[in-house]
Amino acid sequence: MSKVVIFNGSPRKNGYTAKLLEQVAKGAKSKGAEVIEFDLNDSGIRGCQGCYYCRTNDGCAIKDYLQPMYEAINAADAVVFGSPIYYHQITGQAKVWLDRTFPMIGGLGDFVPRHPGKKLITIFAQGASDPKIGAEGIKFINNVFALYGWDLEDSIHCCGTSDPSFAMSDELSLRAFKDGENLIG
Numbered sequence: 001m002s003k004v005v006i007f008n009g010s011p012r013k014n015g016y017t018a019k020l021l022e023q024v025a026k027g028a029k030s031k032g033a034e035v036i037e038f039d040l041n042d043s044g045i046r047g048c049q050g051c052y053y054c055r056t057n058d059g060c061a062i063k064d065y066l067q068p069m070y071e072a073i074n075a076a077d078a079v080v081f082g083s084p085i086y087y088h089q090i091t092g093q094a095k096v097w098l099d100r101t102f103p104m105i106g107g108l109g110d111f112v113p114r115h116p117g118k119k120l121i122t123i124f125a126q127g128a129s130d131p132k133i134g135a136e137g138i139k140f141i142n143n144v145f146a147l148y149g150w151d152l153e154d155s156i157h158c159c160g161t162s163d164p165s166f167a168m169s170d171e172l173s174l175r176a177f178k179d180g181e182n183l184i185g
């Protein structure tokens with residue numbers, strides 16, 4: 001069975017990031033995938049301690065909420081990451097998580113991907129309607145995932161949520177659902 005692991009960097013359970021991630025999950029499940037989700041707003045998450053355990057071990061020394069994610073990523077065919085844009089970047093919660101993904105690359109200076117070949121979908125939501133606002137932040141994290149050897153299939157950037165009349169388009173929801181379907185098979 002295909003496995004998909006989702007990381008949600010939004011603190012808002014019913015926010016636009018969560019809605020789009022849900023569509024990806026539904027699409028993947030509709031094709032029979034097993035989907036696991038990690039809530040990056042969980043209070044049981046600790047930041048990287050800089051101990052460098054992961055330079056010589058494929059994993060993390062911190063035993064917390066995120067500990068099971070290393071095996072989940074290892075076993076997954078696809079990774080899905082979502083975050084709102086806060087101050088032109090991913091959220092603080094997502095950045096804390098990102099530091100904890102340092103085990104995805106081994107070595108000291110050469111940074112060899114340890115778990116390459118995963119399909120990847122990234123999802124972003126931002127208040128401003130101008131996509132340029134979040135573009136640099138999105139480029140940054142998509143580049144980090146490329147370093148991990150993960151293959152970006154689609155990157156959705158939902159813009160303009162601060163507008164009181166904003167409603168997520170059916171087109172965007174459908175795109176996310178189809179992204180989920182396309183992760184499988």
Ligand SMILES: Cc1cc2nc3c(=O)[nH]c(=O)nc-3n(C[C@H](O)[C@H](O)[C@H](O)COP(=O)(O)O)c2cc1C
Pocket residue numbers: 010011012014015016017018083084085086087088089125126127128129133161162
């Ligand atoms: C602390 C904070 C910082 C934000 N910074 C930005 C920003 O730099 N640019 C922007 O367009 N929207 C910004 N926003 C608005 C969010 O990106 C927007 O509300 C988005 O829809 C949140 O995603 P969610 O609906 O998944 O929670 C910010 C919101 C918060 C709470």
